[in-house]
Amino acid sequence: MTRLERHAGTIGVVAFLLLWETAARLGWRNPAIMPAPSEAALAALTTIPPGVLAAHVATSLGRVLAGFALGAAAGVALGIAAGWYRPVALVCRPVVEILRPIPPLAWIPVAIVWFGLGEPSKIFVIFLGTFFPVFTAAARGMASIPPVILRAARSMDVDGLRLLAKVAVPAAMPDIATGLRIGFGLGFGVLVAAELIAAERGMGHLVMEARQLGQLGISVFGIFLIGIVNLVADHQLAAAIRRTVGRWHRF
Amino acid sequence: MAAAIEISGLAKSFAHDPGPPVLGAVDLGIEENEFVVLLGRSGCGKTTLLNLVAGLETPSAGRILVGGTPVTGPGGGKGMVFQQGALFPWLTARRNIAFAARNRGVASAEADRLADELLALVGLAGAGHKYPFELSGGMQQRVAIARALALDPKILLMDEPFGALDEITRNEMQDELLRVWAQRRKTVVFVTHSIWEGLILADRILVMAPRPGRFVLERRIDLPRPRRRSDPALIALYDEIWACLRGDA
Numbered sequence: 168m169t170r171l172e173r174h175a176g177t178i179g180v181v182a183f184l185l186l187w188e189t190a191a192r193l194g195w196r197n198p199a200i201m202p203a204p205s206e207a208a209l210a211a212l213t214t215i216p217p218g219v220l221a222a223h224v225a226t227s228l229g230r231v232l233a234g235f236a237l238g239a240a241a242g243v244a245l246g247i248a249a250g251w252y253r254p255v256a257l258v259c260r261p262v263v264e265i266l267r268p269i270p271p272l273a274w275i276p277v278a279i280v281w282f283g284l285g286e287p288s289k290i291f292v293i294f295l296g297t298f299f300p301v302f303t304a305a306a307r308g309m310a311s312i313p314p315v316i317l318r319a320a321r322s323m324d325v326d327g328l329r330l331l332a333k334v335a336v337p338a339a340m341p342d343i344a345t346g347l348r349i350g351f352g353l354g355f356g357v358l359v360a361a362e363l364i365a366a367e368r369g370m371g372h373l374v375m376e377a378r379q380l381g382q383l384g385i386s387v388f389g390i391f392l393i394g395i396v397n398l399v400a401d402h403q404l405a406a407a408i409r410r411t412v413g414r415w416h417r418f
Numbered sequence: 419m420a421a422a423i424e425i426s427g428l429a430k431s432f433a434h435d436p437g438p439p440v441l442g443a444v445d446l447g448i449e450e451n452e453f454v455v456l457l458g459r460s461g462c463g464k465t466t467l468l469n470l471v472a473g474l475e476t477p478s479a480g481r482i483l484v485g486g487t488p489v490t491g492p493g494g495g496k497g498m499v500f501q502q503g504a505l506f507p508w509l510t511a512r513r514n515i516a517f518a519a520r521n522r523g524v525a526s527a528e529a530d531r532l533a534d535e536l537l538a539l540v541g542l543a544g545a546g547h548k549y550p551f552e553l554s555g556g557m558q559q560r561v562a563i564a565r566a567l568a569l570d571p572k573i574l575l576m577d578e579p580f581g582a583l584d585e586i587t588r589n590e591m592q593d594e595l596l597r598v599w600a601q602r603r604k605t606v607v608f609v610t611h612s613i614w615e616g617l618i619l620a621d622r623i624l625v626m627a628p629r630p631g632r633f634v635l636e637r638r639i640d641l642p643r644p645r646r647r648s649d650p651a652l653i654a655l656y657d658e659i660w661a662c663l664r665g666d667a
């Protein structure tokens with residue numbers, strides 16, 4: 168990597184912000200419709216106390232972690248079962264194929280009826296966003312274990328639950344890890360959309376509330392905050408995967 | 419000497435597989451510590467025969483005795499080495515070998531000690547902490563051999579273990595296997611479709627023909643090892659085996 172290549176990303180971000188700043192300041196756009204990035208950041212950081220901003224981020228992260236944890240646990244467990252036991256796959260597949268294409272957000276009205284306006288309804292839609300990609304990846308990972316790995320294990324007289332726990336599940340970990348990352352991304356996207364619609368706190372709520380108050384700068388700031396928080400969180404997940412599965416598998 | 423493996427009237431057909439059986443009625447006796455090579459073109463039933471002896475498949479007819487007892491499934495002192503990619507990629511070389519030992523009830527500390535001993539035996543002392551993807555193809559097969567030995571098997575079943583290696587590495591691995599075999603005498607059944615590999619390794623070569631899978635030529639090789647490819651006796655055997663293989667085309 169040359170020096171230029173190392174800094175290419177920073178250059179891109181700075182160029183993007185400069186271009187936007189210039190466009191907004193030269194009056195190509197009405198500032199009430201298109202605030203400059205400096206105005207957006209200034210508006211947000213002067214109007215919202217840091218503690219409140221942190222609370223928005225923390226609320227969103229808390230929801231996404233709860234929904235993700237539940238969706239990942241259920242997706243991994245059911246995906247492993249479906250990928251390993253044929254009857255489970257035969258039973259699960261039609262149900263999953265019907266439910267999977269439904270955008271999780273379509274569940275929000277129903278979720279509100281089932282779980283009320285509080286946290287559980289949001290966690291539920293995040294759960295849905297996470298569950299399906301994790302389930303699919305885990306099931307596919309289990310079904311595509313190289314046969315020679317399983318034959319080798321059976322030749323060592325490993326079978327039954329031991330074969331599943333000691334051989335098949337570890338062998339499927341790269342696919343499961345990829346599914347977790349996709350599931351996290353989708354869960355995060357669903358979270359923000361859910362917060363746009365019904366929430367008293369959280370980054371999605373911040374964006375929506377500011378627009379209703381006519382503070383478009385804060386909305387724009389909130390949108391970029393969502394992008395950055397998602398990026399950082401995804402980075403952490405990717406790093407955790409690199410430290411574990413990545414030690415023995417090239418993704 | 420007692421027969422290590424006794425196969426009689428062994429036949430195998432697969433469900434939904436029309437045509438002649440994969441294995442006809444095969445008879446074969448293998449002595450203890452004998453190195454037997456099965457040679458034949460792809461699809462003649464070599465892997466099927468090994469899988470039956472390993473207990474990974476059940477015979478359609480006939481029976482297999484290993485050490486005098488009928489084979490009813492895997493386990494019971496049968497180690498297997500595959501062509502490639504059969505190591506567990508999530509375990510280091512050392513853990514792969516220890517896995518096999520622990521699997522037959524060896525305690526953890528003893529399994530680790532045995533793994534180190536076997537790593538040294540196959541010339542990989544110091545590489546125990548590496549994961550399979552960090553090892554070359556030849557090194558992976560050394561670990562695979564060590565893993566099979568960790569089962570403390572009476573018989574070693576090897577299914578084209580060097581088939582994916584380049585010729586130079588392959589020749590080295592043949593020497594290496596003979597060196598290990600000299601130290602840890604085992605009954606070996608070794609499948610290959612390289613005539614020279616068979617000639618370098620075997621006490622006895624059995625040439626197979628397909629559908630029904632059967633033995634069409636059997637030759638004993640009493641030459642001492644290491645053998646030289648320039649040995650006229652081997653060259654004569656090569657010609658004879660080649661003629662036999664070509665004949666069944």
Ligand SMILES: Nc1ncnc2c1ncn2[C@@H]1O[C@H](COP(=O)(O)OP(=O)(O)O)[C@@H](O)[C@H]1O
Pocket residue numbers: 432433435440458459460461462463464465466467
């Ligand atoms: N599980 C199976 N089901 C159906 N046919 C099989 C199965 N395994 C092997 N065969 C068939 O048996 C024959 C011998 O296969 P195999 O023992 O793998 O041959 P080799 O190892 O000598 O190349 C082939 O024709 C193959 O298609």
Ligand SMILES: [Mg+2]
Pocket residue numbers: 464465466577
């Ligand atoms: Mg084969």
